[in-house]
């Protein structure tokens with residue numbers, strides 16, 4: 001099976017597995033696991049932030065940011081198709097007791113004036129705006145890159161009001177490699193950042209959140225409260241360090257593969273692309289084949305390709321380290337055959 005459902009399916013490289021086996025470990029609750037400390041310090045340095053914290057998933061990182069930035073009863077501004085809104089089980093309400101307020105963007109990009117208008121003035125009837133969240137690259141928008149200028153404009157508005165900006169940068173390194181903008185420059189337009197080690201970078205587990213030393217001090221306490229106090233974590237942190245230090249530049253290959261797939265899909269009658277391809281995600285509309293996305297995915301699975309439904313008529317293909325050029329050719333051929341049978 002060729003698995004292009006998501007870049008969450010990436011498996012650790014032999015180097016990552018060996019690193020996890022040989023690493024010296026310690027109890028991270030006592031601050032004695034030098035491997036995770038090295039990973040956190042490296043990540044903070046790359047982002048130009050004071051400190052960083054290893055967390056078990058992107059969702060945990062995003063939720064710890066909400067718990068740390070916000071008070072119960074606050075409101076969080078975020079794009080209408082943000083992962084924090086669509087795919088985290090309403091955790092920000094369930095755990096942090098905050099209310100999400102969505103702003104419809106265009107391909108994940110919020111209009112800064114819409115953000116400004118949504119910031120709550122001081123009024124006994126209103127919640128306070130506790131956090132503004134940006135997602136870059138934007139998953140639901142097809143891995144779309146949010147321009148640095150847009151982030152800067154939103155960050156300026158946030159600073160005017162003393163509101164923290166959190167970046168859901170699960171695929172921040174994809175955005176950086178594709179745009180040429182450094183992760184440090186993106187991070188400079190935020191107060192806190194979450195990025196995934198476990199997606200395109202190929203680590204088996206984990207994410208990083210990063211921000212001020214004070215934020216990370218509080219975030220570490222929230223992680224502990226959530227049962228995330230880690231012990232001999234070097235076993236998974238060292239593979240994360242290998243991922244962070246050796247797997248960034250190769251993301252360009254995933255982007256090339258996504259562009260190849262998109263170019264081929266565009267030529268197939270009955271298929272249409274949902275937007276341009278910025279990074280490693282291709283979203284295809286299959287309505288022209290008179291079949292639902294569920295049916296399309298089901299038929300494609302029988303042909304040996306795992307893709308993901310992304311809406312009633314849309315299917316997502318995500319390229320990643322475990323899918324090579326030949327696999328991409330196979331995916332294109334299988335989709336071609338399926339479409340030909342249907343048309």
Ligand SMILES: Cc1ncc(COP(=O)(O)O)c(CN[C@H](C(=O)O)[C@H](C)O)c1O
Pocket residue numbers: 005006007008056057058059060083084087135137138139168170171196198207
């Ligand atoms: C932008 C963004 N932020 C956060 C997360 C959460 O990361 P994890 O909790 O899965 O580590 C994801 C995962 N996205 C997953 C995927 O794309 O297959 C699913 C949808 O949860 C994400 O895409």
